[in-house]
Amino acid sequence: xxxxxxxxxxxxxxxxxxxxxxxxxxxxxxxxxxxxxxxxxxxxxxxxxxxxxxxxxxxxxxxxxxxxxxxxxxxxxxxxxxxxxxxxxxxxxxxxxxxxxxxxxxxxxxxxxxxxxxxxxxxxxxxxxxxxxxxxxxxxxxxxxxxxxxxxxxxxxxxxxxxxxxxxxxxxxxxxxxxxxxxxxxxxxxxxxxxxxxxxxxxxxx
Amino acid sequence: xxxxxxxxxxxxxxxxxxxxxxxxxxxxxxxxxxxxxxxxxxxxxxxxxxxxxxxxxxxxxxxxxxxxxxxxxxxxxxxxxxxxxxxxxxxxxxxxxxxxxxxxxxxxxxxxxxxxxxxxxxxxxxxxxxxxxxxxxxxxxxxxxxxxxxxxxxxxxxxxxxxxxxxxxxxxxxxxxxxxxxxxxxxxxxxxxxxxxxxxxxxxxxxxxxxxxxxxxxxxxxxxxxxxxxxxxxxxxxxxxxxxxxxxxxxxxxxxxxxxxxxxxxxxxxxxxxxxxxxxxxxxxxxxxxxxxxxxxxxx
Numbered sequence: 001x002x003x004x005x006x007x008x009x010x011x012x013x014x015x016x017x018x019x020x021x022x023x024x025x026x027x028x029x030x031x032x033x034x035x036x037x038x039x040x041x042x043x044x045x046x047x048x049x050x051x052x053x054x055x056x057x058x059x060x061x062x063x064x065x066x067x068x069x070x071x072x073x074x075x076x077x078x079x080x081x082x083x084x085x086x087x088x089x090x091x092x093x094x095x096x097x098x099x100x101x102x103x104x105x106x107x108x109x110x111x112x113x114x115x116x117x118x119x120x121x122x123x124x125x126x127x128x129x130x131x132x133x134x135x136x137x138x139x140x141x142x143x144x145x146x147x148x149x150x151x152x153x154x155x156x157x158x159x160x161x162x163x164x165x166x167x168x169x170x171x172x173x174x175x176x177x178x179x180x181x182x183x184x185x186x187x188x189x190x191x192x193x194x195x196x197x198x199x200x201x202x203x204x205x206x
Numbered sequence: 207x208x209x210x211x212x213x214x215x216x217x218x219x220x221x222x223x224x225x226x227x228x229x230x231x232x233x234x235x236x237x238x239x240x241x242x243x244x245x246x247x248x249x250x251x252x253x254x255x256x257x258x259x260x261x262x263x264x265x266x267x268x269x270x271x272x273x274x275x276x277x278x279x280x281x282x283x284x285x286x287x288x289x290x291x292x293x294x295x296x297x298x299x300x301x302x303x304x305x306x307x308x309x310x311x312x313x314x315x316x317x318x319x320x321x322x323x324x325x326x327x328x329x330x331x332x333x334x335x336x337x338x339x340x341x342x343x344x345x346x347x348x349x350x351x352x353x354x355x356x357x358x359x360x361x362x363x364x365x366x367x368x369x370x371x372x373x374x375x376x377x378x379x380x381x382x383x384x385x386x387x388x389x390x391x392x393x394x395x396x397x398x399x400x401x402x403x404x405x406x407x408x409x410x411x412x413x414x415x416x417x418x419x420x421x422x423x424x425x426x427x428x429x430x431x432x433x434x435x436x437x438x439x440x441x442x443x444x445x446x447x448x449x450x451x452x453x454x455x456x457x458x459x460x461x462x463x464x465x466x467x468x469x470x471x472x473x474x475x476x477x478x479x480x481x482x483x484x485x486x487x488x489x490x491x492x493x494x495x496x497x498x499x500x501x502x503x504x505x506x
Contacts, residue, residue: 031476037264037265037275037276038257038260038261038264038265038275038472038473039265039275039328039470039472040476041470041476042328042470044476097476097477098470099479099480100470100478100479100480101479102468102479102480105465105467105468105480108465109464109465113463113464113465114463115463115464166463167463167464169326169445170269170273170373170374170444171373172273172373
């Protein structure tokens, strides 16, 4: 564990951003070169959304992992911003490629379709998080208020997973895995604080 | 009591002989054309351009092979479709277990280029090869008490990996009202693009009901029962508030979770957007009369 932590301390953040853009590169390459199957629109939309969900889950895993001694908090901002990027592109793919800019149909969907409402709610919850992702924003708000605001990530992950469940016809292993992981990552946050840190606590920049 | 088969109508030596003649003739003709099915054009075909064979055979909902759209193409190759027999039972004059060759014998094969609309709001154009279901039902003799036709798909988990989990109560079941089943648009399809039906599309024989959502068009059929009561159907059993027995394509009746007002045509390209969904999938002139007096928002 200490070796992993030492390794993580030496890993520059730009590497995480670069790796995080790999799925996007694959999707864009697939869109131009083919290989996304018979329905590239659905494939693009789905992969963007799922990647966003995966990065959000990864960012939410940082705190629980820290409690068992694995300190990856340096990368949390990168994971969160990558998640926001993918979720935003997922929304663009829905509006433009899937719905074909049919604004009236989208407005109806936004008013009455729970999966669209939940998806939009998740996206809306991520907006203030992305907007306050800089060090300057943390300083301006103060760490306590900032941390409180960033609990919106819990809203985002619940909305995101519910959004996915609602637009699928049956329960698949994949969907159950997303749901289980999200609930697990939220549930461990309810454990009493003293369960924290078997290792000596060290001070990290947020 | 021995069940009657088509061989009671045509003695086996005779049709075996016919087969040999046909097979010999085919071997004598050009080998590459061996698999081509002879099919007449149909007035029911749309003039829209069919999707590519690649699209039709790589993007399927056939949960017997998994819930992913690519699963059927990946796993259906293991399905053995020969020999194949269909049990035809219930309120029919000549019930029995019929060999596939018996089922399709003497049925006039036609190419039917149909619109195909999935309940998930995507669509394709498919050049099916098949014959009217009514032709088969008339041969087995529908008794006067029959009101519905029930269909079942093969259950063979060792060849259909999706059936190894019980998220659906196998077999996959579908059904039609008798007048829907007898409608000339309703076909049993045994091929597409002039070739025998690819496994992932429901080999060797499947139903196609073009004015209903795709899930009604049950694949790899092993049982056809004429019954007096509305039969249970798989999606209705799974989610009765979302999938009705009728499942007619209807842009005005939304799925409870998503709109059915428009659809995306598979193969149309990244920026093609959507097109309006047509009432009864564009077959309104042919089938609307079947539902006269019915409230389609209630009988969804």
